[in-house]
Amino acid sequence: MYFHLILTDECNLCCTYCRAKAFLDLEESEGERALKIDEDLPIDLAFDLELLYQFLKKDPDPTLTFYGGEPLMRADLVETIVRNCPGQRFMMQTNGLLLDRLSPAVVNRFSTILVSLDGTKELTDANRGAGVYDRVMKNVRTIRANGYTGELIARMTVTESTRIVDAVRHLASNPDYAFSSIHWQVDANFAGDYALREFRDWATRDYNPGIRTLVSYWVNQMAETGTVLKWYPFLDPMEDLLRGKKSRLRCGSGYANYSIMTDGNIGPCPVMIGMSRYYVGHISDADPKNLPTVSIGNECRTCSILDFCGGRCLYSNITQPWGEEERQLVCGTVQNLHDALHEALPRVRELIRTRKISLQDFAHEKFNGCEIIP
Ligand code: SF4
Ligand code: SF4
Numbered sequence: 001m002y003f004h005l006i007l008t009d010e011c012n013l014c015c016t017y018c019r020a021k022a023f024l025d026l027e028e029s030e031g032e033r034a035l036k037i038d039e040d041l042p043i044d045l046a047f048d049l050e051l052l053y054q055f056l057k058k059d060p061d062p063t064l065t066f067y068g069g070e071p072l073m074r075a076d077l078v079e080t081i082v083r084n085c086p087g088q089r090f091m092m093q094t095n096g097l098l099l100d101r102l103s104p105a106v107v108n109r110f111s112t113i114l115v116s117l118d119g120t121k122e123l124t125d126a127n128r129g130a131g132v133y134d135r136v137m138k139n140v141r142t143i144r145a146n147g148y149t150g151e152l153i154a155r156m157t158v159t160e161s162t163r164i165v166d167a168v169r170h171l172a173s174n175p176d177y178a179f180s181s182i183h184w185q186v187d188a189n190f191a192g193d194y195a196l197r198e199f200r201d202w203a204t205r206d207y208n209p210g211i212r213t214l215v216s217y218w219v220n221q222m223a224e225t226g227t228v229l230k231w232y233p234f235l236d237p238m239e240d241l242l243r244g245k246k247s248r249l250r251c252g253s254g255y256a257n258y259s260i261m262t263d264g265n266i267g268p269c270p271v272m273i274g275m276s277r278y279y280v281g282h283i284s285d286a287d288p289k290n291l292p293t294v295s296i297g298n299e300c301r302t303c304s305i306l307d308f309c310g311g312r313c314l315y316s317n318i319t320q321p322w323g324e325e326e327r328q329l330v331c332g333t334v335q336n337l338h339d340a341l342h343e344a345l346p347r348v349r350e351l352i353r354t355r356k357i358s359l360q361d362f363a364h365e366k367f368n369g370c371e372i373i374p
Helices: 019-023 049-057 071-084 121-128 132-145 164-173 199-225 232-243 298-302 314-319 324-353
Strands: 002-006 063-067 089-094 110-116 151-158 181-186 257-260 265-267
Touching: 049 071, 063 071, 071 089, 110 132, 121 132, 132 151, 151 164, 164 181, 164 199, 181 232, 199 232, 199 324, 232 324
Parallel strands: 002 063, 002 257, 063 089, 089 110, 110 151, 151 181
Antiparallel strands: 257 265
16 A cells, blocks of 8 residues: 655745745635534654554555655654654655655655756756755755666656646756656646636646647657656556556555555545544554445546546546536546547557567556646
């Protein structure tokens, strides 16, 4: 089983699409207003770590992903847990600024590290703060130089400021960047700001056509170099198309991937912090092998591409942050991705048949913090 461990709600950044939205006077959706959030949840992890170790011991194959806020605000806890935890597989989602707080011996124990960047230096610094890009890249180069050989995923949040083709190609093209893989997630939760945004224009003029350009480039790279680039929004669904597999929610939340809150309660997703109605147990007495599932509902259940999409996001599916227009736009981006990958499928099959690439080239770690459907 996969578990996100929320170490702290504190963060050392205030990104435009994340914490900075708290300073805008935005209206919550009906679904969000109806949610009961546990206001007493501690800001930092506040349970005996022995409880965590005993809980994980009951799982024959646990994977622990450190999450925040910014998890490296509590680098001390990361060091302690990696050195003492019974599990052997560790992952982390970090903004990368404090990676130098961890000892190389601990960093090198991680199988996967997701580092948030938004593409180019200009865009990353505009969204995340001046100088962030250079500091993160310095840390990324340092951990590689210190012997980190695990998967390093550049994770972008994409908004109307993102030219998706340029951003992905930028991160993919420079060998100095040392990233093994790329993932991106569209900032489409809207959080009451849809009227202030130009999402429709951007999705129609830039993002959706850009995805088609990138899929073409991705398949051309297979043909020309025999390499299947690890671009998660393409890689995971394409592998399923090739194997003829249907997918549940691709991030695994609520059935393969759970989140341990700072008080030890277990929720289905790391974003559903304090959403106690959806908690499935507590680490003190839950059995990690038999946690209740939390399933996708609402309009997704009758969607014609549910087997491809999986429902995109449990959190959105529950909180229903969208009106009908917004929902159609977001789901339109999924349909566009579905269509682009389906159109590329015969060519990919042919490349496998002629042994230019193999099906094994699509192998990847499932549930590694990539949401997959952007
Ligand atoms: S495309 Fe939209 S409605 Fe269909 S499964 Fe995905 S999120 Fe649900
Ligand atoms: S995609 Fe949605 S349900 Fe999955 S981890 Fe992200 S916020 Fe949670």
